[in-house]
Amino acid sequence: MRVLVIGSGGREHALAWAVSKSPILTHLFIAPGNAGTEALGDNVVLDLKNHGAIIDFCRLMAVDFVIVGPDAQVVAGLGDDLRAAGINAFCPSAAAAQLEGSKNFTKQLCAEMNIPTAAYAHFTDEQSALEYVREQGAPIVVKADGLAAGKGVTVAATVAEAETAIHECFAGAFGASGAEVVIEEFLEGEEASLFVLCDGENTLMLASAQDHKRAFDGDTGPNTGGMGAYSPAPILTDALTREVMETIIQPTVEGLQRRGTPYQGVLYAGLMLTADGPKLIEYNARFGDPECQVLMMRLQSDILELLIASAMGTLIGKFAEWRDDVALTVIMATKGYPGSYETGSEIHGAEELDTSSTRVFHAGTRRADSRLLANGGRVLNVTALGATVAEAQRHAYQCIEQINWPEGFCRKDIGWRAIERGE
Numbered sequence: 001m002r003v004l005v006i007g008s009g010g011r012e013h014a015l016a017w018a019v020s021k022s023p024i025l026t027h028l029f030i031a032p033g034n035a036g037t038e039a040l041g042d043n044v045v046l047d048l049k050n051h052g053a054i055i056d057f058c059r060l061m062a063v064d065f066v067i068v069g070p071d072a073q074v075v076a077g078l079g080d081d082l083r084a085a086g087i088n089a090f091c092p093s094a095a096a097a098q099l100e101g102s103k104n105f106t107k108q109l110c111a112e113m114n115i116p117t118a119a120y121a122h123f124t125d126e127q128s129a130l131e132y133v134r135e136q137g138a139p140i141v142v143k144a145d146g147l148a149a150g151k152g153v154t155v156a157a158t159v160a161e162a163e164t165a166i167h168e169c170f171a172g173a174f175g176a177s178g179a180e181v182v183i184e185e186f187l188e189g190e191e192a193s194l195f196v197l198c199d200g201e202n203t204l205m206l207a208s209a210q211d212h213k214r215a216f217d218g219d220t221g222p223n224t225g226g227m228g229a230y231s232p233a234p235i236l237t238d239a240l241t242r243e244v245m246e247t248i249i250q251p252t253v254e255g256l257q258r259r260g261t262p263y264q265g266v267l268y269a270g271l272m273l274t275a276d277g278p279k280l281i282e283y284n285a286r287f288g289d290p291e292c293q294v295l296m297m298r299l300q301s302d303i304l305e306l307l308i309a310s311a312m313g314t315l316i317g318k319f320a321e322w323r324d325d326v327a328l329t330v331i332m333a334t335k336g337y338p339g340s341y342e343t344g345s346e347i348h349g350a351e352e353l354d355t356s357s358t359r360v361f362h363a364g365t366r367r368a369d370s371r372l373l374a375n376g377g378r379v380l381n382v383t384a385l386g387a388t389v390a391e392a393q394r395h396a397y398q399c400i401e402q403i404n405w406p407e408g409f410c411r412k413d414i415g416w417r418a419i420e421r422g423e
Contacts, residue, residue, distance in 0.1 A: 036362025146177030
């Protein structure tokens with residue numbers, strides 16, 4: 001089977017790596033890929049916004065199956081366009097992907113299907129939103145309605161902070177994504193994520209994970225696209241997982257079916273584990289980044305076979321086999337991220353660390369002759385296995401010590417909550 005993976009980040013490197021091990025794969029393309037994916041297949045320069053060019057490439061190169069990684073292409077309907085051209089793809093429809101593309105869409109579905117989530121209000125003008133937060137008080141959560149690369153959410157400790165976040169949204173800080181705003185009650189608890197494959201009707205639970213959104217140690221600093229993650233998340237027990245499947249995932253799948261927009265792809269449920277039980281924070285309509293990296297490190301089944309079953313409506317009878325080990329990944333980012341930063345700095349020592357229990361997934365890298373250069377904000381995903389979260393963390397940071405990149409930084413405490421509990 002000839003497969004094309006769409007995307008250039010750590011998620012796509014992890015997916016390409018996992019797909020490359022499939023016995024049914026005959027050739028792998030990655031568009032555009034990065035310095036890490038070039039060892040797994042052919043990197044291809046394509047304009048990801050030009051769906052026609054992607055379709056033409058697939059026809060020219062006889063691509064059998066396309067795996068769409070990034071949220072922007074999912075929400076933009078690349079999967080719809082590929083299927084209309086007769087090309088099979090792992091990517092939900094644009095209609096179903098509104099689960100990620102519009103927070104208000106998801107909140108409306110939650111209300112319709114009685115899915116537990118935070119109380120909220122939706123606004124299309126700044127003044128009404130400001131009046132609402134002044135009435136509600138703080139803490140309170142302000143979210144840009146659309147895609148914002150993981151940075152459009154403000155957990156405001158004060159009304160003034162919420163007002164600033166609202167102003168930034170309506171002033172264009174997130175472009176069209178901030179033209180509408182969802183304001184939610186602040187939920188107390190610990191966050192975790194659950195990943196589930198759907199084929200439109202049936203589901204296959206994959207695994208849980210926890211990530212770290214804040215830029216700096218102790219969960220401080222600005223929100224990012226993610227600075228590290230580990231899987232499984234011990235706090236998401238078997239009993240809680242069953243509750244999430246019954247009260248959140250299944251009603252979502254049924255609600256979208258009822259609307260005539262069945263969901264085929266991966267459902268990434270961001271959860272808050274509250275004293276009142278698990279509540280949905282948000283959905284993503286693709287694999288998480290960096291959660292995908294730790295999932296692929298633990299997965300022992302053929303990921304390509306599972307993704308095809310999801311896309312073709314044949315998940316019944318499929319199962320996913322996992323390592324018992326914990327996988328943990330630490331993001332190495334360019335200094336300045338998630339603010340302004342410079343690209344082009346050279347990285348040494350990152351490409352000699354891959355073993356059976358450690359792997360460096362590339363996110364923002366490029367090659368210049370034989371040199372490995374940083375080419376983005378989040379640059380490397382240093383990933384390791386261990387019997388416990390603490391052991392996996394130790395292995396990951398031992399790898400990081402061998403990487404020579406003065407212009408980079410990382411958090412030193414990925415997995416700290418689980419480690420404090422002795423997990």
